[in-house]
Amino acid sequence: MSDDDLAKPVPLDRIDRNLLRLLQADASLTHAELSARVNLSPTAVMRRIERLKAQGVISRVVAHVAPEAVDLTTLVIVGVVLDRSTPATFAAFEEAAQRIRGCIECHLVAGEFDYVLMIRTRDLPRFNKLHVDEIIHLPGVRQIRTFFVLKEILSTSVLPV
Known part of the structure; x- marks a missing residue:
């Protein structure tokens, strides 16, 4: 993976961070509700959220x-x-692990294992x-620890x- 492949941090101001905290707690908040909590107009809140989406x-x-x-x-x-x-x-x-029913996470890790899977059943x-x-x-599995x-x-x- 090259440096160009790594996501670069996006500069976030205090209002962006407040919006992110609020949306992580409750993504169903309306623009009007968010605007009241961050002291911006609903239109400005909508623009910021769209920008945060566009920036990834x-x-x-x-x-x-x-x-x-x-x-x-x-x-x-x-x-x-x-x-x-x-x-x-x-x-x-990695391709096969994504098809396991109930597998909610798959991580390549360093240490005792190559991968760690989180499975809900x-x-x-x-x-x-x-x-x-x-x-x-x-494919390729030599050992599994559960x-x-x-x-x-x-x-x-x-x-x-």
Whole structure:
């Protein structure tokens, strides 16, 4: 990856940061509600939000779904070691990992594992089936270590802006 491929930080002023904090807490706030909280007109707020989107600061707006509400209360962390450290092996694994049902995160890491996956599923039998049918068959996998989360202490997508 070249330096040109890395995202460059976008200069943000106090109002931009306030808007980002507010939107991370509740993206359904209207421009009028946001304008009252940051002391700008709704039109100015709309322009700033559009600029933040165009600059890639706001990458998308989503609804956070409670795992309990959709019966996906089991969170499993899977550490994966690949048999080879080649670009082709990494690419094949990454493409296949994105197709695993319930895989909500996949990270290339340094240390004991090559990748760490975060998988949401209904229960242990469902994870076991996923493990047997899909995870152990991912391309290039040499070793898998599985960690079942007993209690989630913190789970957030909110960035400290």
